[in-house]
Amino acid sequence: MAMLDVKNIHKSYDDNEILRGVSFTMEKEETKVIIGPSGTGKSTLLRCINQLSPPDAGEVWLDGEEITNPATNINKIREKIGFVFQDFNLFTHLTALRNVSIGLEKVKGMEKETARKRAMDELCRVGLDAQTKQYPAQLSGGQKQRVGIARALAMDPDIILFDEPTSALDPELIGDVLDVMKSLCGKVAMLVVTHEMGFARNVADEIIFMEGGVIVESGPPKEMFTNAKTQRAKEFLGRIGALYGGG
């Protein structure tokens, strides 16, 4: 049984059908990268998985539990699904340290001091030992996003969903964030929506190419980059490969 099983997800906003039946599975500690043109529902898919936007139809199973079932306690489930936002969404009124520890304290019910220590460890892990007392507004974009990753990591999730984690960053800051993500590879399952083809090629176990609200093709990076079966995937990977320097 797969750790994460996404079955036939449909989602519309108003009359606009964003997702038209998306299915895939993920195993423990696997890394999958979702690529595709803008507006194909990649971010929506992530939000459907952790139920920030519940899907209109379809099921999501995590560890054998159907989380799309309204009877499931979604807060319990979300503890196990980390989420890293494109625009960081760090809590404005909290320091970097408190941003990481607040979930431990208020959701996991950890002692304040234990939570603080754990948060400290996570911030060290993403290379921010010196910034623990800074407020989000005092951090650079790359630092903010690393706090965002630390915040997700601290909860000991089974899987972390990354929603274009580097899209809002200045080019020179992207590297730090990608390095942190690379270092997590094989330690926690990661589902990453990104345009960073280098990352996709070098890190992913599988690449999922989405367009028009469906998965057009998926496969190991090597195959996808050199030998995509569908014309659309070939075109897209060729174009974006040229755009981003091919990785």
Add this chain to the structure above:
Amino acid sequence: MTTDFAQFFIDSSPDLINGLGYTLLLTFISIAAGFFLGILLALGRVYGNKIINGLCVGYIEIIRGTPLLVQLFIIYFGLPAIGIIFTPIQAALIGLSINSGAYQAEYLRGAIQSVEAGQMTAARSLGMNKLQSIRHVVLPQALRIAIPSWSNEFIYLLQYSSIAYIIQVTELTAEGKFIAAHTFRYLEIFTMIAIIYLVLTIVSSEIIDRIAKRLSIPGVGAAKGIGQRNT
């Protein structure tokens, strides 16, 4: 019960209408007088020299730093001690106008400052003198911007004119108190009065809204003021 209430309402209405007349009189005269006072104060603050500016600030801060009731008491009960005597209605009109002037000055100043810089330079470079620039360029924009705050001020005066009751002006609240003292039907009469004020509040803010829309010019934004109380 309902017919009884209706009958009571009909019986009370001449007195209430009488009181309502005074309430509206207080509101309209004070908002107008306060407006002229406010414009003078605001212009004094923006364009006046140090001394004028200081005097205006002092006036505004003192009035806004003390309750309206204290001001009314000083005018009505206090001033006779030095030989200045007003009737209740005079005292109320003076007090409300003085009070409103200080509040209106503050948001008019805000509005003037929000259009002042570039517009003033442009007007002066056309050859207008300072007074003409203020009169023809700055104020027409500033007054429009101030309308939402002005709407709040109107409602503030409408409601706070009820305080005049305490210095024996027979406005709406006073009439209500008078009727209640004779009939012992406090709940009914004050509910009626509350409804009258509520309707006046809603209707007047609606009317001012429409006026604001009629007068609006694309690009001359109205300051946000809805819901903000005067302080």
Add this chain to the structure above:
Amino acid sequence: MRGPLALDTLVESLPQLMDGLKYTLGLTAFGIILGTSLGVLLAVGRSYGTRILSIIIMIYEKVIRGIPLLVLFFLIYFGLPQIGINFDAFTAAILGLGLRSSAYQAQIYRGAINSIPEGQINAAYALGMSKFKAIRYIILPQVLRLSIPGWSNEFTILLKDTSLAFGIGVIELMRQARYIQVRDPDLVLIVFLFIALIYFILVFSANKTLRYVEKRYQMAGYQSEVHR
């Protein structure tokens, strides 16, 4: 016959005025506590509650804001006993001040809630927080910080409005001043000027203190709205 500025007799009346001041401060403190707690609840209810709850709160706010404080006092103090609900004047005044302030404060908090990006609550949900926890630990701390300037305005309004409790016989500053005036008519002008001074000092120091608090709790990078 003394002159209008009889300072020595004013000094004799000081204890009486200080007694009144206690009530003025008491009304302010209890009134603002009621107004703030209720105002926060109303704002949260209106923003996060069901449609029906939010409509009820909207009507409450509109109605309360449409009634003069003095009339509200009369309704509570004179009107409610008619249906068997009795309050002493002090309690009635606190209720009136608190209810009215809550309707205005609710708007301040709602404005602040609306200004907080949706990402904040999404991030809280993503961590596994319930709606309650997200509001309690993520939204409200930000809302309250952003609301300090508006709250300061409300505080000084309420402080000044306590003078209207005079109208239902609370023995606060104004009432004590009237007592002194009736007993000693010569003192009238100086007493009321003195009362004005007390209020002015209270309002002034409240403003200064609150502006300090506002700076102290400002979130980095979050400029709270300018004072009006």
